[in-house]
Amino acid sequence: MESKKYKEFLEHQAGKRPFHKNVSTEKVIFKFSRGKMEESPRAESSDILDSVLLGKEMSQSVTVDRRAASLLRYRLDLLEEENLNMQKKIRFMKILIILMAATILSLSVYLILHFT
Amino acid sequence: MNLRNKIRKWENEVKSRFIGHEQSIHLMIINQLHPRSTTLIRAPRGLGKSTLMLLMLKGICGDDFVVVSGASEVKRGEVVGRLHIPSLEKEGVERVLWAAFVKSRGKAIDEVNRLNPYTTANIHHLMQFGEVWAYGKRARIGDYLLVANENPMDATSFIHPQPFYDRFDVCLFLRSLTLSEKFQLQELLEEHDGNIIDSMPQVLSFEELEEARKQVSQIELDPDQIGFINLIVRDFQACIRDKENSEIKPPTLCEGCHFIRDICSKIREPLSERATVALVHLAKATKWLDGKCDLEDILRMAFWILPHRLSLVRTRNVPADVRELLEAERIKMADRDTRRQWSILNELMKGFDPSLYRLAREVAVEDVVFAEELTKIEKTWIRKDIIKQDETLFSQMDWKISSYGDAVF
Numbered sequence: 001m002e003s004k005k006y007k008e009f010l011e012h013q014a015g016k017r018p019f020h021k022n023v024s025t026e027k028v029i030f031k032f033s034r035g036k037m038e039e040s041p042r043a044e045s046s047d048i049l050d051s052v053l054l055g056k057e058m059s060q061s062v063t064v065d066r067r068a069a070s071l072l073r074y075r076l077d078l079l080e081e082e083n084l085n086m087q088k089k090i091r092f093m094k095i096l097i098i099l100m101a102a103t104i105l106s107l108s109v110y111l112i113l114h115f116t
Numbered sequence: 117m118n119l120r121n122k123i124r125k126w127e128n129e130v131k132s133r134f135i136g137h138e139q140s141i142h143l144m145i146i147n148q149l150h151p152r153s154t155t156l157i158r159a160p161r162g163l164g165k166s167t168l169m170l171l172m173l174k175g176i177c178g179d180d181f182v183v184v185s186g187a188s189e190v191k192r193g194e195v196v197g198r199l200h201i202p203s204l205e206k207e208g209v210e211r212v213l214w215a216a217f218v219k220s221r222g223k224a225i226d227e228v229n230r231l232n233p234y235t236t237a238n239i240h241h242l243m244q245f246g247e248v249w250a251y252g253k254r255a256r257i258g259d260y261l262l263v264a265n266e267n268p269m270d271a272t273s274f275i276h277p278q279p280f281y282d283r284f285d286v287c288l289f290l291r292s293l294t295l296s297e298k299f300q301l302q303e304l305l306e307e308h309d310g311n312i313i314d315s316m317p318q319v320l321s322f323e324e325l326e327e328a329r330k331q332v333s334q335i336e337l338d339p340d341q342i343g344f345i346n347l348i349v350r351d352f353q354a355c356i357r358d359k360e361n362s363e364i365k366p367p368t369l370c371e372g373c374h375f376i377r378d379i380c381s382k383i384r385e386p387l388s389e390r391a392t393v394a395l396v397h398l399a400k401a402t403k404w405l406d407g408k409c410d411l412e413d414i415l416r417m418a419f420w421i422l423p424h425r426l427s428l429v430r431t432r433n434v435p436a437d438v439r440e441l442l443e444a445e446r447i448k449m450a451d452r453d454t455r456r457q458w459s460i461l462n463e464l465m466k467g468f469d470p471s472l473y474r475l476a477r478e479v480a481v482e483d484v485v486f487a488e489e490l491t492k493i494e495k496t497w498i499r500k501d502i503i504k505q506d507e508t509l510f511s512q513m514d515w516k517i518s519s520y521g522d523a524v525f
Contacts, residue, residue: 002465005339005342006343007465008339009339009340009342009343009458010458010459010461010462010465011339011462012338012339012340012343013340013343013458013459013462014458014459014462014463017453017456017458017459018456018459019456019459019460
């Protein structure tokens with residue numbers, strides 16, 4: 001025998017979160033409340049720049065127009081260029097470190113030989 | 117002043133003398149609003165366990181309460197009762213002089229962890245049956261409020277049995293004070309000449325507290341509130357491999373289990389049904405005092421009924437671990453809403469529907485509590501010859517169902 005309050009709980013939950021069954025296809029469809037529909041992402045498309053630059057939430061579909069694409073490409077090119085510059089700097093610093101290490105080593109050898 | 121306002125005044129008087137811990141104090145007040153309330157305060161040394169305990173009791177009992185201290189040598193006669201020697205000598209009659217702790221309605225136990233096992237057993241019996249025995253005589257205990265404290269880190273602790281701790285409705289944790297709170301405490305000590313406890317007034321009488329308890333007991337919770345309470349407790353109990361009766365416990369028991377990532381796999385010893393009772397009391401009292409009690413309130417209050425009742429697979433920091441489990445529980449509740457599983461179960465209880473049953477089986481592999489309920493319905497369908505035993509969810513998932521006794525699985 002089921003508890004009366006248990007049945008009430010299930011009925012109350014069913015009332016709050018309803019679904020209906022499509023008679024012909026036997027498919028169960030969940031219903032959403034109006035509030036939830038309004039909360040859910042908009043059906044129309046959103047601009048990618050709004051989400052990249054302004055941090056806005058993306059919709060289901062995101063459009064990229066020619067101007068946005070060229071802007072993104074321009075920013076990518078800048079980043080690539082900066083990346084190359086950084087690589088050059090890193091290579092230069094590596095050589096400098098090796099040279100300094102060699103100088104220190106040779107100086108230490110010279111000092112050891114000279115004072116012993 | 118009506119009762120609610122008096123209870124709020126009691127809370128405010130305690131809050132004005134105990135820095136920080138506003139939520140814990142509110143919960144502690146809420147917990148006093150049912151008969152034979154028991155509260156456990158856990159904290160390392162010197163964080164104000166005894167102070168909070170005494171402030172709470174003074175607010176109701178004035179100076180008419182009894183403190184039993186685990187740190188001193190407690191004899192049976194001091195906790196339960198002793199034999200009245202003159203009656204025995206003159207009349208040959210065994211009369212028992214019941215201890216002040218038994219008779220007093222305000223009971224405090226300081227340093228529970230240091231109580232010897234015999235004293236613990238007597239207090240355990242008192243909390244369980246509302247009576248005490250000594251020399252073959254029994255004394256019934258009326259309504260009371262009991263506040264206890266302990267420092268589990270203390271090296272001189274006795275290890276008390278889990279059922280003893282289960283008798284405490286809630287368990288509060290205290291923390292050390294932040295920089296600004298230390299300044300507040302110093303000002304408070306100066307204001308009260310270093311004696312905060314003596315400054316605490318008696319805000320209401322025990323009879324008024326009893327009246328408040330009576331009013332709270334008449335509060336009715338709505339089906340959603342009771343449902344959420346039962347769901348939370350069941351989520352902390354359910355195990356597809358029957359860990360309650362198993363000699364092998366998680367994590368070994370969980371090896372290869374379908375629900376290995378669920379809350380159940382993190383709990384070694386599940387909750388008792390007393391957790392439900394305690395949470396119902398708290399929910400009723402919250403509704404009475406604060407005028408509302410929603411799912412968030414119930415989840416927040418669950419934080420105080422779990423720590424002393426649960427045994428976790430991996431314990432690092434008990435409050436943080438419990439908080440993490442409750443966060444997982446919140447997500448689980450939201451998933452249940454999204455899956456409309458209670459609506460599906462509601463329809464299936466009315467009658468068999470193949471497409472809904474398919475959906476319910478998909479849900480059941482995500483939620484062990486739902487799976488239990490679906491199994492019960494499946495059994496009625498088997499009896500009515502609607503489905504066959506080997507078509508059931510449990511047969512197909514190869515979950516073991518006990519066909520003996522009342523065990524679900």
